[in-house]
Amino acid sequence: MQKNFLVISALGEDRPGIVEELSRLISDTGCSIEDSRMTVLGGDFAVILLVEGRWNELAKLETGLPAAGRKLGLTAHAKRTAPKTKEGNLLPYSVEVVSIDHPGIVHHLAAFFSGREINIRDLATTSYAAAHTGTPMFQVHMTIDVSASLHIARLREEFMDLCDQLNLDAIIEPSKL
Known part of the structure; x- marks a missing residue:
């Protein structure tokens, strides 16, 4: 049914x-x-x-x-x-990003994944003051669906290059869902 x-x-x-x-x-x-x-x-x-x-x-x-x-x-x-349908052979990956807060972080991340036809399934952000210094910080957590046919090492390398350019600390790893 x-x-x-x-x-x-x-x-x-x-x-x-x-x-x-x-x-x-x-x-x-x-x-x-x-x-x-x-x-x-x-x-x-x-x-x-x-x-x-x-x-x-x-x-x-x-x-x-x-x-x-x-x-x-x-x-x-x-x-x-309708019920969510399982599309192809997708693997969930978890992405964590932390940075000094500045405009455009979510946009840059979304553009990176969209440009590779990777769906963002879940996204949450938060702003906070860094301990001791009070520096405004920004944190992003997202779950993305990566095609099993995609070369994950290349994706990870390109993602980390983007994060280096934007001065973001990031991790991308298989989701523990």
């Missing part, structure tokens, strides 16, 4: 209880959360959920989401989606 999925994104002012209320709404319709990303950005709470359920349960959630979102103080959107 094919599973049915709904992607929900929501954004609103952060406060305690949002996750409990949103997850109750999903549970009360008979659906379940398959995958999620939740974080606080500035003073706002942001969430992306992959919800699974029977088509009628998803329809009920989809229909009630705008009003429920307003009641929770969230701007919420939903979109039907």
Whole structure:
């Protein structure tokens, strides 16, 4: 039996209880959360959920989401989606980058991988002050899908050359997923 999925994104002012209320709404319709990303950005709470359920349960959630979102103080959107299909022979790799903060880091990394037709599956960034000096730092973590036919040693060498040019400390290694 094919599973049915709904992607929900929501954004609103952060406060305690949002996750409990949103997850109750999903549970009360008979659906379940398959995958999620939740974080606080500035003073706002942001969430992306992959919800699974029977088509009628998803329809009920989809229909009630705008009003429920307003009641929770969230701007919420939903979109039907299909199950992720395994494309070819892809291997997950983990990329970690740390640098003194400056504009364009994410763009340079994304352009590098895009130019090699490598998909970025997951990306998270954070800014922080370096211990002792207070220097503004920037950290990127991403998971990429690398074709098994790609010469990984060459990819790693080209990536490290880019990072040297941009003064980025980086690691690229097989993901431990």
